[in-house]
Amino acid sequence: MDLIESRSILSPATGFIRRGGFDWTCNPYVGCTYGCRYCYAAYLPQNRRPVADWGRWLTAKRNAVELARRQGHKAAGQGVYMSSVTDPYQPAERSLHLTRGILEELLPHQPRLVVQTRGPLVVRDIDVLSQYRAVRVNMSIPTDSERVRQLFEPKAPPLDRRWAALHELKAAGVPVGVCVTPTLPIEDAAGFARRIAALAPDVLVCQDFHDAGGRFGADTSDAARRLLAETGWSPADYRRFVDRLRETMAVYEGEAGFFPPGEIAARG
Ligand code: SF4
Incomplete structure (x- = not known):
């Protein structure tokens, strides 16, 4: 892992994140070992x-916490998306505490914060997160199948650990989002829908993987597209899954799911 001195820890939001209403993105790391x-x-x-x-590979912004101390005022009351090009709770964070330090420094400025992660380590910081007046932790859970998860994200945490983190956050009063994004092949759509409904997340987001090619985000790898084709999962399967979810709760799709906490009523 490399360490760098960065010039800024808050970057002006661009693209779909900006269109979603965020002012800033915050990335403690460059690269992501979840891969x-x-x-x-x-x-x-x-x-x-x-x-x-x-x-x-992974590069950590060695001075991230100091930067947040100096620059955090810029985000006062504004929408901050953490993170857009890395995972703030990947394994290195366990010892580096950059994400935690940033959260502590931003806290007095009370930005409207979304933390986007696959990392159950996020529960370590419940004590800080619960002091934000407008916050949501979005956990990415793109499938119900460990087999599929291991095909597409073999180095990311097992799904059950993500679910456990979501329940712990919710029990602590921290608002949560479930991001079935990109929606990977689902093995038991009814069971997955029941599990999501039982959690009753504050926000539920889906995103058809077939729409990813250059139109949402930057691109996605050919290898991932090949894997998807091998599973036989189709746009019709995705549509049926979303329709099933909509029988019990609101579903935001793709870009529509990117918005800071406190804006649900305006969009729903
Ligand atoms: S999708 Fe997120 S967790 Fe996975 S490699 Fe990219 S930044 Fe990391």
């Missing part, structure tokens, strides 16, 4: 390394 096969971040200009190496 999901469909990750659009591998194709963004911030990634100057070969796309094929995505997931095999």
Whole structure:
């Protein structure tokens, strides 16, 4: 892992994140050791390394917490998306505490914060997160199947650990979102829908994987598209799954699911 001195820890939001109502993105790291096969971040200009190496390297912003202390005022009351090109709770965070330090420094400025992660480590910071007046932790759970999860995101945490984290957050009063994004093949659509309904997340987001090719995010890898084709999962399967979910709860699709906490009523 590399360490760098960064000039800024808050970047002006762009693209679909900006359109969703966020003012800033916050990335404590560059790169991501979860290395999901469909990750659009591998194709963004911030990634100057070969796309094929995505997931095999990580750069930590050594001065991230100090920057948050100096620059946090800029985000007072504004929408902050954490993170757009990395996972703030990947394994390195367990010892580096950059994400936690940033959360502590932003707290006095009370931005409207969304934390987007696959990392159950997020529960470590419930004590800080619960002090935000407008916050949501979005957990990415793109399938109900460990077999599928291991095909597409073999280095990311098992699904049951993500579910456990969601329940712990919710029990602590921290609003949660479930992001079935991108929606990977589902093995038991009815059972998955029941599990989501039982959690009753504050926000539920789905995204048809077939729509990902250049129109949402930057791109997704050919390998991921091949894997998807091998599973036989189709756009019709996705549509049936979303329709089933909509029988019991509101579902935001794709870009419509990107919005800061406190804006549901305006959009729903
Ligand atoms: S966890 Fe997020 S940022 Fe990291 S590889 Fe997976 S999709 Fe990309």
